[in-house]
Amino acid sequence: MATTTTALKGAGPVTGSRSFFTRLRDGDEIARLITLLFATTVVLITAALVWELWVNSALPRQKFGLHFFVTSVWDPIMDQFGALPFIYGTMVTSAVALLIAVPLGIGAAIFLAELAPPRVSDTLQFFIDLLAAVPSVIYGLLGVFIVVPLMRTVIYPALNRPFGYLPIFKGPSYGVGFMTAGIVLAIMVIPYIISVSREVLLSVPRDQREAALALGSTRWESTWKVVVPFAKTGIMGSIFLALARALGETMAVTMVIGNTPKIAASLFAPGYSIAAVIANEFTEATGDLYLQSLIALGLVLFLLTFILNGLARLLIVFTTQKGSEVGG
Amino acid sequence: MKRFVGFAIGVLAVCAIVLADNALLINGAGATFPYPIYSKWFDVYHTQNPNFQFNYQSVGSGAGIKQVTEGTVDFGATDGPMNDDQIKAFQDKHNGTGILHFPTVLGADVPTYNIPGVSSALNFTPEALAGIFLGKVTKWNDPAIASANKGVNLPAADILVVHRSDGSGTTYIWTDYLSKVSEEWKSKVGKGTSVNWPTGIGGKGNEGVTGSVKNTPNTIGYVELIYAVQNNIPYGTVKNSSGNFVKADLAGVTAAASGAAKEMPDDFRVSITNAPGKTAYPISSFTWLLIPQKFQDAGKRDAIKGFLKWMLTDGQNSVEALSYAKLPKEVVEKEKKAINNVQ
Numbered sequence: 275m276a277t278t279t280t281a282l283k284g285a286g287p288v289t290g291s292r293s294f295f296t297r298l299r300d301g302d303e304i305a306r307l308i309t310l311l312f313a314t315t316v317v318l319i320t321a322a323l324v325w326e327l328w329v330n331s332a333l334p335r336q337k338f339g340l341h342f343f344v345t346s347v348w349d350p351i352m353d354q355f356g357a358l359p360f361i362y363g364t365m366v367t368s369a370v371a372l373l374i375a376v377p378l379g380i381g382a383a384i385f386l387a388e389l390a391p392p393r394v395s396d397t398l399q400f401f402i403d404l405l406a407a408v409p410s411v412i413y414g415l416l417g418v419f420i421v422v423p424l425m426r427t428v429i430y431p432a433l434n435r436p437f438g439y440l441p442i443f444k445g446p447s448y449g450v451g452f453m454t455a456g457i458v459l460a461i462m463v464i465p466y467i468i469s470v471s472r473e474v475l476l477s478v479p480r481d482q483r484e485a486a487l488a489l490g491s492t493r494w495e496s497t498w499k500v501v502v503p504f505a506k507t508g509i510m511g512s513i514f515l516a517l518a519r520a521l522g523e524t525m526a527v528t529m530v531i532g533n534t535p536k537i538a539a540s541l542f543a544p545g546y547s548i549a550a551v552i553a554n555e556f557t558e559a560t561g562d563l564y565l566q567s568l569i570a571l572g573l574v575l576f577l578l579t580f581i582l583n584g585l586a587r588l589l590i591v592f593t594t595q596k597g598s599e600v601g602g
Numbered sequence: 603m604k605r606f607v608g609f610a611i612g613v614l615a616v617c618a619i620v621l622a623d624n625a626l627l628i629n630g631a632g633a634t635f636p637y638p639i640y641s642k643w644f645d646v647y648h649t650q651n652p653n654f655q656f657n658y659q660s661v662g663s664g665a666g667i668k669q670v671t672e673g674t675v676d677f678g679a680t681d682g683p684m685n686d687d688q689i690k691a692f693q694d695k696h697n698g699t700g701i702l703h704f705p706t707v708l709g710a711d712v713p714t715y716n717i718p719g720v721s722s723a724l725n726f727t728p729e730a731l732a733g734i735f736l737g738k739v740t741k742w743n744d745p746a747i748a749s750a751n752k753g754v755n756l757p758a759a760d761i762l763v764v765h766r767s768d769g770s771g772t773t774y775i776w777t778d779y780l781s782k783v784s785e786e787w788k789s790k791v792g793k794g795t796s797v798n799w800p801t802g803i804g805g806k807g808n809e810g811v812t813g814s815v816k817n818t819p820n821t822i823g824y825v826e827l828i829y830a831v832q833n834n835i836p837y838g839t840v841k842n843s844s845g846n847f848v849k850a851d852l853a854g855v856t857a858a859a860s861g862a863a864k865e866m867p868d869d870f871r872v873s874i875t876n877a878p879g880k881t882a883y884p885i886s887s888f889t890w891l892l893i894p895q896k897f898q899d900a901g902k903r904d905a906i907k908g909f910l911k912w913m914l915t916d917g918q919n920s921v922e923a924l925s926y927a928k929l930p931k932e933v934v935e936k937e938k939k940a941i942n943n944v945q
Contacts, residue, residue, distance in 0.1 A: 347798065349798035350769075350795075350798070351798065422817060423817060426818070446760070448818055449818055450803055528806050529806060529810065532803040532804065533767030533804025533805070533806070534803055534804060544803045544804075550767075554768040555796050557661060557662030557664060557768070557769060558662045558663055558664040558768070558771075560663070560668075560794075
């Protein structure tokens with residue numbers, strides 16, 4: 275990211291030294307204008323999206339105000355709407371997904387990039403890319419037919435018997451719930467983490483490895499202490515890509531989360547997520563307040579993604595500075 | 603350039619052919635439940651009357667009401683009748699002219715369950731169903747269930763309720779029934795296409811509910827009769843207002859409708875859950891077409907009136923093949939008269 279910015283800045287003065295018409299004739303200016311147009315479109319689309327969501331969620335804003343974020347009743351008949359159970363469900367399922375997917379994904383990426391023979395690495399990469407392209411409804415079916423029964427018969431007893439006293443493993447399991455949704459999400463996002471992390475690890479300059487080896491470190495030491503820290507920013511990027519995917523996933527989540535707007539400490543309990551409730555209730559939402567409350571939920575999800583993305587940026591800035599110290 | 607002109611002429615020619623073939627297009631949108639029969643009707647009607655082409659989008663009852671109110675479609679369709687506020691909203695938008703409800707076919711909901719070791723069809727009383735869905739009857743061997751099922755060995759297991767997570771006409775019928783048989787349900791939960799469920803988990807669509815019931819022991823859910831019949835899903839009987847346990851079938855649903863026909867209001871906005879009649883199945887409902895009272899376009903008006911007449915006569919003969927229940931005779935006669943109100 276940082277390198278691209280510098281490259282662009284460097285290109286500026288060169289084009290600036292010629293007159294506008296010369297540049298226009300040479301095509302530089304045309305190319306600049308066209309690409310500028312494309313770049314602005316992205317910003318405009320984002321702005322239009324927020325504007326639409328904001329304008330169409332005026333009613334619940336007036337009626338509930340900030341209470342919308344902290345109440346947990348969702349009753350279309352009595353016209354009472356609160357977003358808390360959905361926010362909670364979205365965050366918990368995404369957290370479970372990352373908790374599982376990050377170690378697995380990065381571990382696999384390290385193996386593929388550093389330790390596996392190139393032919394094995396390329397073959398596996400092909401399958402990983404294939405997994406990333408599978409539609410989410412297929413993962414939902416996988417969840418319904420494999421993860422849900424497995425949850426009830428294997429995972430639940432294995433965790434509930436020894437750790438049942440912990441609030442997060444308490445209570446009965448119906449197979450569907452926060453943890454099931456988290457596991458399905460983890461399976462969905464692992465390919466993203468592996469794919470991006472592997473590319474980043476592969477692009478670490480050879481000198482870094484050779485230098486570490488020359489100083490007498492083992493192969494694992496050079497991987498873990500030199501290559502991985504060097505690629506930290508990119509690996510972070512892959513994790514946040516995975517997080518964004520997990521936050522917004524609709525189909526696979528609604529099939530396995532249980533669709534119950536309740537907040538429960540137990541990961542075995544059924545819950546609900548923002549994207550899932552919008553998809554479920556939008557078509558049959560009668561009444562303006564009901565419809566607008568669903569749109570307000572969309573805005574909340576947008577905000578949530580926005581905040582987490584912002585935090586991600588900050589984290590990257592922070593860690594890259596630290597990284598350069600290590601490098602220096 | 604020559605190539606381009608050639609291409610343009612070609613495009614125009616294709617357009618002309620399409621336009622020449624293009625009949626008067628009438629657009630509708632709404633309920634998903636009657637979509638299979640509507641699309642069949644519109645297709646058959648178009649073959650018989652090539653001048654008219656009906657285009658129906660199954661976007662859901664809520665969206666159907668919204669679109670017909672805003673005038674983006676010529677007619678709507680819904681599984682639950684429009685309420686007074688919605689009718690008023692329509693009148694406000696259309697200079698005081700109203701909207702008419704025309705029942706087309708009937709549907710029903712059935713209780714489906716999965717209890718390991720129980721293979722016989724269970725009998726459900728209204729009290730048992732309301733109790734289970736309110737979360738008050740929590741064990742399968744609760745007297746509320748067991749008293750109607752003597753001789754069945756019901757386990758002492760916890761009941762898990764599975765309901766629809768998506769807004770749906772199926773949920774409307776189910777909650778409308780529970781509101782009628784239980785005061786507590788009426789005041790605490792109410793009826794609608796989505797409600798605040800006191801207990802249980804949600805499955806998306808009939809297939810989602812069925813999947814959860816099949817895969818999880820000791821569950822109970824509700825699905826559309828058509829879906830249960832077509833997929834061979836076992837379901838229980840329900841006690842009707844005459845005290846008989848009735849297993850849902852098309853005849854029982856039509857019986858419920860004719861039981862309610864005597865007190866049919868002129869605007870057809872009627873709920874027939876828990877209808878009188880010895881053989882009436884209690885959890886059934888009409889589904890309606892929403893037709894504006896006044897049309898600006900006389901061609902469209904006549905096309906829709908013509909279709910309604912055909913739907914009430916020839917159209918009704920093809921509904922049972924698709925597992926919908928026919929309208930009873932009394933309702934058909936009443937609707938034929940009501941068609942004249944469309945101007």
